[in-house]
Amino acid sequence: MADLQGIGVSPGRAAGPVHRLAPPPPLPPAPAVIDIDAERSRARAAVATVTSALSERADAAADATAAEVLRAQVLMAADETLLDAVDTAIDGGADAPHAFVAALAEHRAAFEAAGGYLAERVSDLDDLRDRLVAACLGLPMPGVPSPGHPFILVARDLAPADTAGLDPSVVLGLITAEGGPTSHTAILARTLGIPAVVRCGAVLDIADGVLVSLDGSSGAVAAGLSDASAKSVNDAQRALLDRRSASAGPGATADGHPVALLANIGSARDLPAGVDVEGVGLFRTELLYLDRTEPPSFEEQVAAYQQVFAALPGRKVVVRTLDAGADKPLPFLRLADEPNPALGIRGLRVARATPAVLDTQLSAIAAAAAASTADVWVMAPMVATAAEAAAFAASCRDHGLRTAGVMIEVPAAALRAGTVLRDVDFLSIGTNDLSQYTFAADRMCGDLADLLDPWQPALISLIAACATAGREAGKPVGVCGESAADPDFALVLVGLGITSLSMAARSIPAVREALAAHTHDECVQFAKAALAADTPTAARAAVRP
Numbered sequence: 420m421a422d423l424q425g426i427g428v429s430p431g432r433a434a435g436p437v438h439r440l441a442p443p444p445p446l447p448p449a450p451a452v453i454d455i456d457a458e459r460s461r462a463r464a465a466v467a468t469v470t471s472a473l474s475e476r477a478d479a480a481a482d483a484t485a486a487e488v489l490r491a492q493v494l495m496a497a498d499e500t501l502l503d504a505v506d507t508a509i510d511g512g513a514d515a516p517h518a519f520v521a522a523l524a525e526h527r528a529a530f531e532a533a534g535g536y537l538a539e540r541v542s543d544l545d546d547l548r549d550r551l552v553a554a555c556l557g558l559p560m561p562g563v564p565s566p567g568h569p570f571i572l573v574a575r576d577l578a579p580a581d582t583a584g585l586d587p588s589v590v591l592g593l594i595t596a597e598g599g600p601t602s603h604t605a606i607l608a609r610t611l612g613i614p615a616v617v618r619c620g621a622v623l624d625i626a627d628g629v630l631v632s633l634d635g636s637s638g639a640v641a642a643g644l645s646d647a648s649a650k651s652v653n654d655a656q657r658a659l660l661d662r663r664s665a666s667a668g669p670g671a672t673a674d675g676h677p678v679a680l681l682a683n684i685g686s687a688r689d690l691p692a693g694v695d696v697e698g699v700g701l702f703r704t705e706l707l708y709l710d711r712t713e714p715p716s717f718e719e720q721v722a723a724y725q726q727v728f729a730a731l732p733g734r735k736v737v738v739r740t741l742d743a744g745a746d747k748p749l750p751f752l753r754l755a756d757e758p759n760p761a762l763g764i765r766g767l768r769v770a771r772a773t774p775a776v777l778d779t780q781l782s783a784i785a786a787a788a789a790a791s792t793a794d795v796w797v798m799a800p801m802v803a804t805a806a807e808a809a810a811f812a813a814s815c816r817d818h819g820l821r822t823a824g825v826m827i828e829v830p831a832a833a834l835r836a837g838t839v840l841r842d843v844d845f846l847s848i849g850t851n852d853l854s855q856y857t858f859a860a861d862r863m864c865g866d867l868a869d870l871l872d873p874w875q876p877a878l879i880s881l882i883a884a885c886a887t888a889g890r891e892a893g894k895p896v897g898v899c900g901e902s903a904a905d906p907d908f909a910l911v912l913v914g915l916g917i918t919s920l921s922m923a924a925r926s927i928p929a930v931r932e933a934l935a936a937h938t939h940d941e942c943v944q945f946a947k948a949a950l951a952a953d954t955p956t957a958a959r960a961a962v963r964p
């Protein structure tokens with residue numbers, strides 16, 4: 420048996436035979452002579468086939484995150500500059516498949532040169548190229564195999580279109596050679612509840628059909644298992660999930676200290692049927708604004724918010740106002756090109772240039788809230804100063820929204836949490852961005868995964884400062900970044916004084932179980948030990964020696 424190591428990005432264990440992603444279509448030799456009009460029509464037909472197939476999958480996607488990434492790919496395929504480049508290549512004598520290869524190679528080079536978020540989207544472009552070439556040649560789309568039995572999917576990397584369509588009852592686990600903890604593969608695997616390991620280069624040497632197991636927490640992969648050991652891994656995982664799904668009710672430590680366990684959603688579709696959530700701790704509203712050249716109307720927004728509020732009568736729903744810019748670019752805002760978008764006009768800062776967008780959104784949230792019994796809270800993303808927080812809270816109150824808070828994602832705001840809290844009702848810590856800005860490490864960069872680790876002592880210190888400020892002010896401080904879904908880290912957060920944890924709904928049972936197994940006092944001891952640790956490894960060891 421061979422032991423391999425990657426980075427665990429979606430918890431859980433799974434075992435089964437390896438099957439690789441279907442290879443890209445082979446490119447036939449370039450013809451010496453072409454019919455320009457016929458090749459242009461062939462290229463347009465291929466774009467139409469690929470965009471309609473991706474749009475259909477976006478509409479059918481089981482969760483909002485998958486729909487979002489598929490729609491972003493449709494936008495890329497229909498981009499006018501791509502079609503212009505394809506026409507130019509055809510005018511130069513290339514047939515349609517070779518024209519797509521040439522045009523997308525240009526885009527690829529530009530994305531790579533831009534770095535950051537765009538460089539991470541290179542695999543999306545490669546996937547698009549393969550789909551367009553397959554459509555030109557009338558071949559089946561490349562992608563996830565269908566061996567007719569459950570399997571472990573292995574790939575160099577997965578494009579969003581591949582990951583978004585995965586069926587968790589067939590794809591038992593995912594192992595990729597590349598990608599990072601914040602890649603689409605990782606986010607979608609967590610949303611779908613599929614155990615996943617990324618950055619395990621040696622996995623590409625394992626032949627199809629070999630039995631492997633993976634641990635989506637530790638990143639361990641074992642190849643060459645016997646049938647009996649593969650079965651025992653899957654049986655143990657099933658028993659664990661059954662036990663967890665039987666646990667229900669509000670979150671609390673073993674001695675009854677309450678900790679609200681809330682869901683992160685992008686639309687009502689992310690609230691899984693049958694999962695009884697205490698409420699929503701982060702309603703990301705960006706989805707409504709995607710793929711558009713004009714912002715959604717007041718009426719459209721009211722309808723979308725009402726759909727979510729209606730699903731949660733009497734329960735808390737924290738709506739985050741539009742968080743645009745950087746890793747969430749939105750065409751309708753027509754933001755100027757920025758050399759460093761993550762440090763530019765994003766989040767609440769967009770309201771400086773276009774206050775009407777925030778104004779309409781707050782009016783729509785207030786109208787939808789007035790027509791429902793949900794307990795609606797509103798918060799702003801990317802707040803840096805107490806003055807910004809106070810102005811946002813005043814604006815919420817002007818719109819009749821009673822409970823206004825801010826996200827803590829910028830170290831400046833964490834360091835002054837007490838002052839920020841003076842004019843708002845609550846804080847919600849976005850550890851994804853707080854890590855990025857504390858460590859000057861792009862959250863999309865898999866190579867900097869060690870710095871983006873939530874167990875980094877500097878991040879824990881900033882969270883502690885916010886929790887202390889909340890305790891002193893008698894106001895709630897929650898965490899809604901990915902770190903809240905780590906059951907061990909959740910214990911530390913509770914020990915630091917965090918009052919609610921918000922995560923993908925599927926992650927809630929494991930966190931509920933961890934809290935129920937420890938007293939509040941134990942959590943406080945874990946937090947003290949994690950705060951005293953000098954490295955992430957030492958901090959982890961404080962909870963799990």
Ligand code: PEP
Nearest residue numbers: 849850851852899900901
């Ligand atoms: C965060 O930054 O931690 C967060 C929850 O917001 P998002 O991931 O949407 O930027």
Ligand code: MG
Nearest residue numbers: 828849851852
């Ligand atoms: Mg954020």
